Amino acid sequence: MAEFVTRISIRVIGITGDNVLRVIQTIEGHDSPLNLPADVVPPQLRMPNSIFVRAIDHMNGRRWIEDVRGTELAVLEPGHAAEAKQPSTTSSPLAKHVRRLLDDLDAIASAHEEVSDTDVREQMWSAMRRVFFAPEVGFEIPDVFGMFSTGGNRSVRDVLNRFVDAAKPAAEKAGLRNPQQRLEAFQDSRVESQSGSRYDDYFGHAEQI
Structure with missing residues (x-):
């Protein structure tokens, strides 16, 4: 392996x-x-x-x-590793949704290592920026992210769509209406997956939108 x-x-x-x-x-x-x-x-x-x-x-x-x-x-x-199985204590209104996204991406990574490659990370970040952080009218998450297979690309698309569907209403409810507020809530280093991954492992880090 x-x-x-x-x-x-x-x-x-x-x-x-x-x-x-x-x-x-x-x-x-x-x-x-x-x-x-x-x-x-x-x-x-x-x-x-x-x-x-x-x-x-x-x-x-x-x-x-x-x-x-x-x-x-x-x-x-x-x-x-044991502590990560418990939800981290954080006030971020997006914490549970980011955690699930990271768990989903970890699951993809177990079968498709390239999900953490720079090209894939940049394409995921671009899609997230355009559909969630600073939404563009009419933009939809694409079908291709530079993964090595159709199945890999489809898996990435599906988990990003699942995150956005859950995180958008959560952000609205919490009053996170401008791009920078959403970015800061997403980039909470206290939020980790079950395996210990953080947002920057899959999306890098941005100071501002």
Whole structure:
């Protein structure tokens, strides 16, 4: 069985007063900002310009930190896999819908690894932006996302449609009517799938719409 591990390069920018590490993550050449709890990162890697790798095993949800040589330095969130089975405590009105979307995408990933490829992620993000974050009149989720098979493309389309059908009324009810409000509610790093995936594993990160 092929290994299904994503490795993301991390460069430390600085640490805030409330013990949050500000970093830049690089996924296949694309940089995006991210905040990490400082206490999950070994002390020697918390200095500005330190570089390490955040690894995620999508088969079992395990996450860990490696140095640039591939040596494992720390396990992220010990006991994480068991804890992830319980809903995370969050006030995001979209939390349960995002969690289900991530569970659905994890299920697709078990059979279609390419769902986390850059091209597929960018196409999923574009569809979500146009149909949910900043809806365009007449736009419908497409049938093709760059997956390797018709079945894979159909699965992605179906789970995105299921999310949008549930999340749109939830966003309206919560008063999330402008694109930025919806984006921020969606990009809640506290929301995880059963296997520990987060929104940025499948959609990357955006500062604004």
